[in-house]
Amino acid sequence: MAQTQTQIAADMLASIATSTNEVTNLNVGSVARSLVDAFSAEAAQIEQEIEEQVSTAIINAIYQLLNMTPAGAVGSTYLLQFTLSSSATSSVTIPAGTAVAIPNSTLQWTISQSITLSPGQSTTVTATCTTTGSQTNVPANTITQLVTPIAGVTVTNPSGQPVVPGRDAETEIELQARAANAINQLHRGDAGALEAGALTSQLVDSSGNPTEQVVKALAVDSNTPGLCYVFVNNGVGPMSQALLQQTQQIINGYVDNNGVVHIGYKAAGVTATVLDAPQTVVNVSVEVLPANGYTLAMVQDSVSQAIQDFFATLDLGQSLSLSQLYFAILAVPGVADVLITSPSSSLPAVPYVTPPSTAPNATAVTASGSTLAAGTYQVAITYTNQWGETTPSPTASVTISSGQGISIPAQTLPVGATGVNYYVSQSAGSGTLILAASGDGSSAVTISAPPTSTQQPPTTNTAEIQGNAYMLGAVTISQMQTS
Incomplete structure (x- = not known):
């Protein structure tokens, strides 16, 4: 780092004071001090210029090594929904290149491929703006005009988040960030490498136009040694299975159809699971x-x-x-x-995952081989995920007869939850709840035997929503x- 004028002057004054007795006046305003101040100011300026030139040269060398130049401005790409009126008498084909627009605006988008609509049908297709820049990012349901009207056909952009955002020409700071991300892609095994690898994942249509891409990624360690999660998001909504699978393939490494080996981004011996971000x-x-x-x-x-x-x-x-x-x-x-x-x-x-707010709809059902004693039981549920468990729901009370079990219906899981724990009374008439079963909540669960564990519902919510x-x-x- 370049020294300041004050630092250089202090070093010179200290050197003079210790090396000679002939210069006795180093006070401000003296001839010697004036010479020191003048020289140190010039030296500091030269050091600063050298540092800036070296830094610029290093940065330019990195850009050259990575074959990077500032990216130009691009127009946004949106997923548009076209609908043909149910009153139409025949199908309609909308050719590739059809222009749509925002009413009373100069912005226009052209669709990437031809689509055919039957009466009453809606179909989605990507469209790219003919203008470049960040001003092509527009709110939802604003691209609603066919430049050349087609009878019975309407169009809109259901989401305000573009598949590919429009952006202005890349700034120096943005180029540096992209270079840093590219460097992260060169190494393997750590969180930065996993995230950089995930961000390269993109799906394209038959014309090569992007239809979905990973725009955000976060690598998070799990509570299990050797296991981590890579959360990804497309910026629009739930990730498609196709993009999740491709991203997992990129993280793991693969051999393509041409026999080319693509090295993965995870460390050897580590399982890195790609998940749709909650x-x-x-x-x-x-x-x-x-x-x-x-x-x-x-x-x-x-x-x-x-x-x-x-x-x-x-x-x-x-x-x-x-x-x-x-x-x-x-x-x-x-x-x-x-x-x-x-x-x-x-x-x-x-x-944190929102705990269940209502008691489960527990009912008595016939259960072959049930060993539950007849009587009244209390039932509660919690939600679970990789990081913990919520506090329990309010309890439900259910009375069963001999030969019956307790049925709890399928559950709709909140954001961040991946499973359900089912708690019932330790015995008929008991108020102590014990874990009796666990599941993913996708189907009904029948409890037909007394719980054998000692686990009781937690008093603190530990079900974090990571990513x-x-x-x-x-x-x-x-x-x-x-x-």
Whole structure:
């Protein structure tokens, strides 16, 4: 690191003081001190210039080694939904290259391949904007116009999150970040390498246009030695099985159809399991005070886009800060003030699975070979995942006769849960709940024998939602009322 002028001057003064007795006045304003100050200032400037030139040369050498140049601006690619009216009398083919647009806008997108619609049918297809830049990222349900109308056909973009985001020309900082990610891809075995490898996964259509890609990845250690998880997210919604499988293949390593070996990103002897990142949907409600000369209608779309952009920048496992969301909205031209009414508070980086809030619908059923004694039993459930278990549900009471068991129906698991634990009374009439069965919740469970374990329901929720993705739900924007 280059020395400052003060550091160089101090070194020179110390050297003079210890090497000669002939210079006796080194005070500010003296001839000797003036020469030292002048020389040290020039030397500091030269050192700074050398450091900057060397740093630039090193960075440029890295770019050259990685064959990287700044990426140009690109237009967004959206998954569009076309629908043919049920009143149509025949099928309609929409050819590749058909242009769609936002009404009263200059932005247009062209579809990647031909599609054929039957009356009443809806089909999705990707479309890429003919304009480049971040301004091509638009809110949901705004691309609704066929440039050349087709009778009975409507179009929309159901999601505001593009398959491929539009972006401006790459900045120097962005290029450096991309180079760092590329370097991460060169080594193997650690969390950075796993994440970098996952981010290379992309599906394309027959024309080579991207249809889905991993846009966020987070590697997390498990509670089991030798096992980790790689959470991935496509930025739009649930990951397709095809993309999950491809990402797993990239992480593990594979041999392609041409016999080329692609080295994986995980360490030898380690199991790295790729999972669709749990998605916590957040509905956002804000009250906006337009600035003088603006109306709510004038800023509403921009506010919606700012909220969407904010969510798009959240990494997996990152907290949702209301203050950051506030300032993101406040930065919209024409917005004087903002009140966020939902969510009511910031959301944590690692939330917990929501415990069951209602008692299970336990019923008495005939169970061949049941060894449960006749009587009344208490029943409760908890949700589980790789990291822990929730607190129990309220208890249900069920009375059975001899030869009967206790049936608990299938459960709808909340975000982050992967299984269910079933607790019943240790014996008829007992209030002590003991673990009797475990499952994935996909089907009904019948308990026909007294529990043999000693495990009781936890008193603390330990079911963390690792790799959580906060996804934008409904957005409500209203006028802030002032007194």
